[in-house]
Ligand SMILES: Nc1ncnc2c1ncn2[C@@H]1O[C@H](COP(=O)(O)OP(=O)(O)OP(=O)(O)O)[C@@H](O)[C@H]1O
């Protein structure tokens with residue numbers, strides 16, 4: 001077995017703290033002593049930017065890795081203020097995504113084309129799978145080719161869900177794609193957990209939505225975190241200076257919540273390593 005445990009952070013719904021959760025959990029796992037790589041697999045480049053790397057300055061990024069076969073080691077950088085490495089992305093990843101849709105070589109069948117476009121990230125990460133304990137993938141809010149690539153390579157899927165009505169509806173779409181990936185594509189990824197985000201516990205709405213979310217997860221036998229991520233202005237303030245909220249506001253509730261979830265992930269990763277080694 002390779003050393004890395006790969007966790008894809010995914011949800012088709014936008015603006016529900018996928019990137020924020022990826023960054024802060026990656027940093028927390030780094031502070032717990034793990035070697036962590038974050039793959040920014042979103043053409044918006046939000047993770048890259050929040051990790052203090054200018055998306056406009058990138059000569060090479062994830063688009064080159066999946067389209068032209070640039071080795072991922074050539075694009076990986078240190079996050080200047082965080083305890084993880086980043087494989088950055090910018091809008092060119094969208095160009096790569098479009099080009100992948102009909103990429104074909106002479107003699108290829110339709111099935112060859114499909115396999116090629118869905119396994120770009122598997123190929124890309126092969127070289128670094130022994131260099132990190134954990135690889136976290138931040139995904140764009142859509143369930144297209146990039147998401148399929150991400151799920152194909154993942155050992156686990158982490159699903160952030162905002163504690164609001166529309167987000168709960170969106171959970172079904174992700175679960176459907178996971179089902180398709182496991183049955184039709186033989187993907188190995190297991191659900192690590194549903195992570196409630198953007199919780200405003202002063203409101204009854206959030207409390208109701210949390211209860212509803214736990215009910216859905218129990219009914220569908222999906223693991224979920226009892227720990228929820230509270231809303232806090234500290235999160236945005238930290239992102240502006242390229243820091244994790246764990247360093248920016250270490251005593252805040254949101255920092256504590258991310259650290260607690262990271263500890264649970266750490267335990268799960270160590271158990272997986274112990275079981276398979
Ligand atoms: N706990 C929080 N408290 C307050 N604001 C938050 C919190 N988590 C995230 N945010 C803010 O919510 C917005 C969306 O967060 P984020 O970019 O992480 O979501 P996303 O799901 O990655 O979005 P996208 O789908 O566009 O990639 C950002 O402005 C972010 O700073």
Ligand SMILES: [Mg+2]
Pocket residue numbers: 018019020042046047138139140
């Ligand atoms: Mg994002």
